[in-house]
Amino acid sequence: MRVKVMKFGGTSVATPEARMQSALRVVSAREQGFSPVVVVSAIGRKGAPYATDTLINLLREIDPNVEPDARELDLMAACGEILSSVIFAHTLKTLGHRAQAYRGGQAGIRTDGVYGNARIIGINPTSLFRSIEEGCIPVVCGFQGVYVSGDGAPGGELTTLGRGGSDTTGAAIGAAMKAEAVEIFTDVDGVKTADPDYVKQAPTLRTVTYDEVAELAHLGAKVVHPRAAEIAMQYDIPIWVKNTFSDDPGTEIVKREDFPGRRVTGVSHTGKLVYLQFDLAEASEPHRIELEGRIYQIVSEHGINLYMVNLSPSGTGFAVPRDQYPLLRDLLDALVVPLDEGQKSIYLFQIGPRTREVEMQAKLLEPLGSYKCVRAALTEGCTMVSLIGHEYMQQAGLFHAVLKSLADIQIPVLQTSDSDFSLSVLVPEADAHRAVRALHDRFGLAEVV
Amino acid sequence: MNKPPKAAIGWGGETEFEKRRGVSSVEVREGYAQVHVSELGQDIVNERLAVLEAITQTGVSLDFLKLTPSGLSFLVRQEEAESIEECLQPLNVKHTVRPDRAIVLVSAVNIRDEEGLLADLVHRAISSAARVDHISDMHDRLLMVVRASDAPQLKECILEAQDAS
Numbered sequence: 213m214r215v216k217v218m219k220f221g222g223t224s225v226a227t228p229e230a231r232m233q234s235a236l237r238v239v240s241a242r243e244q245g246f247s248p249v250v251v252v253s254a255i256g257r258k259g260a261p262y263a264t265d266t267l268i269n270l271l272r273e274i275d276p277n278v279e280p281d282a283r284e285l286d287l288m289a290a291c292g293e294i295l296s297s298v299i300f301a302h303t304l305k306t307l308g309h310r311a312q313a314y315r316g317g318q319a320g321i322r323t324d325g326v327y328g329n330a331r332i333i334g335i336n337p338t339s340l341f342r343s344i345e346e347g348c349i350p351v352v353c354g355f356q357g358v359y360v361s362g363d364g365a366p367g368g369e370l371t372t373l374g375r376g377g378s379d380t381t382g383a384a385i386g387a388a389m390k391a392e393a394v395e396i397f398t399d400v401d402g403v404k405t406a407d408p409d410y411v412k413q414a415p416t417l418r419t420v421t422y423d424e425v426a427e428l429a430h431l432g433a434k435v436v437h438p439r440a441a442e443i444a445m446q447y448d449i450p451i452w453v454k455n456t457f458s459d460d461p462g463t464e465i466v467k468r469e470d471f472p473g474r475r476v477t478g479v480s481h482t483g484k485l486v487y488l489q490f491d492l493a494e495a496s497e498p499h500r501i502e503l504e505g506r507i508y509q510i511v512s513e514h515g516i517n518l519y520m521v522n523l524s525p526s527g528t529g530f531a532v533p534r535d536q537y538p539l540l541r542d543l544l545d546a547l548v549v550p551l552d553e554g555q556k557s558i559y560l561f562q563i564g565p566r567t568r569e570v571e572m573q574a575k576l577l578e579p580l581g582s583y584k585c586v587r588a589a590l591t592e593g594c595t596m597v598s599l600i601g602h603e604y605m606q607q608a609g610l611f612h613a614v615l616k617s618l619a620d621i622q623i624p625v626l627q628t629s630d631s632d633f634s635l636s637v638l639v640p641e642a643d644a645h646r647a648v649r650a651l652h653d654r655f656g657l658a659e660v661v
Numbered sequence: 662m663n664k665p666p667k668a669a670i671g672w673g674g675e676t677e678f679e680k681r682r683g684v685s686s687v688e689v690r691e692g693y694a695q696v697h698v699s700e701l702g703q704d705i706v707n708e709r710l711a712v713l714e715a716i717t718q719t720g721v722s723l724d725f726l727k728l729t730p731s732g733l734s735f736l737v738r739q740e741e742a743e744s745i746e747e748c749l750q751p752l753n754v755k756h757t758v759r760p761d762r763a764i765v766l767v768s769a770v771n772i773r774d775e776e777g778l779l780a781d782l783v784h785r786a787i788s789s790a791a792r793v794d795h796i797s798d799m800h801d802r803l804l805m806v807v808r809a810s811d812a813p814q815l816k817e818c819i820l821e822a823q824d825a826s
Contacts, residue, residue: 324682329774332678384678430771430800438800442770443678489730501787508784515776521783521803523796524697524729609717611726612710619706628726631799 354378376437
């Protein structure tokens, strides 16, 4: 049995015409001797009538002040893929091919119990193999699975896999069924050297390694999700990224041994971030350590995510997602921290410009004697721009080349971060386009294939 | 929810998949020196570039560069610290080179997206007896630079916290 998993994203199933085009690709694969297993996303992207966000809004609009339960959110979010799979299966039927729609749980996808961001623990694809043996094309809902608690409750709990969940479903089913290939169909020609909205001439990479694509995806490239790339790498399943609406050959994702890589693979950008740099220069070293500890304890206890963490003798800093910033500001702005060490010291936190709350706390503290202000410089509206590659990332002078390219066009760099395969800079969001283009030019990415 | 005991589920023939959440490993890498350049002047952008250009001329590859309010901080291999010292002298910039540093590398899949995990690890490290000189994060790991002699203790502290959770 030559299994080929074909995953179709939202735009590939958005309209009857798009679904027909996608379905014809499935039929074509079958005619070539493959046993296709289809994985579908919800119909359309944000704003479309059956898109995941639209369905979730049906709950939120009842009363925006009451947060729906995570369990109910998952049940609602999963409806988009269920509709999509049934409609796709019926589209195949109209073309003369028997097809069966499967929810994630019916397809044997078992997850952990984290609603909204579940991880796949295991897949038992028996029902999918049975469907193929009966002459059907299985059409599986992406983005969902089932959590079985083991406490005797029947049926299990429906869970969703979080961002990029349908790609993850496709790769995981491909691995479980030992597929010859996993094809991810989207509305671009493949993995590009940069977001084509930012760099129009960004070429399509014909071959990339799992490492490269995982790094690109982790750092913002949206074409394939890193979890999918990591599963495919673990099980050595070839992945193709193709355009549903063109005959472009697409991008093949392969093992490192099969492709030596290139100097620089691409430039990505991600995140709507807020950067905070705390000035602790006035605190003694023991107090600085206590204050830093207090900051990170509060951030941790409230589940706030961090990027670009840094620590120096004069303070600490990090970026947080913009949607989590209001919570962080509420927690830290006007926070009073008394520290005792011989002489009593009081610290008052001020995040960004002085607020009325800070003024009020300052007035309340005045009768107690002097206090010290811990100010956090605030840069709202930041984005992380990253250069991705292989060994070249260890090249002497790379930091200088990147920072100089940006300084030459007056783009301020707020912070940096690097790994074996990437170098990231935090820049103002307003400069993100220019930064991506400058690095794309500087490292000759228009010529890369 | 608690993780289900596998035997109770009765799903045979499964292929196991994604890595578990949380810390998957803690590794210590020794043999580094931390370089901290501080008190650069008003034209900090160009002064930082001058420092980086001078280092580029030495052919030394630096790791984990962080921009600080008055300068920059990074790691080099211990055996390259002398070259760095020599190249910074003529620039007349205030700098300190801390030898015998180790990196405590904490790996956790999607560490930046696991709510509060990165902050929790940093908090534990700062609250431990080890003095953390430098921190950097990537999508799948956090690295903390400490005295080589403190590294095993910090590693234990992180592992104990992980076991407890």
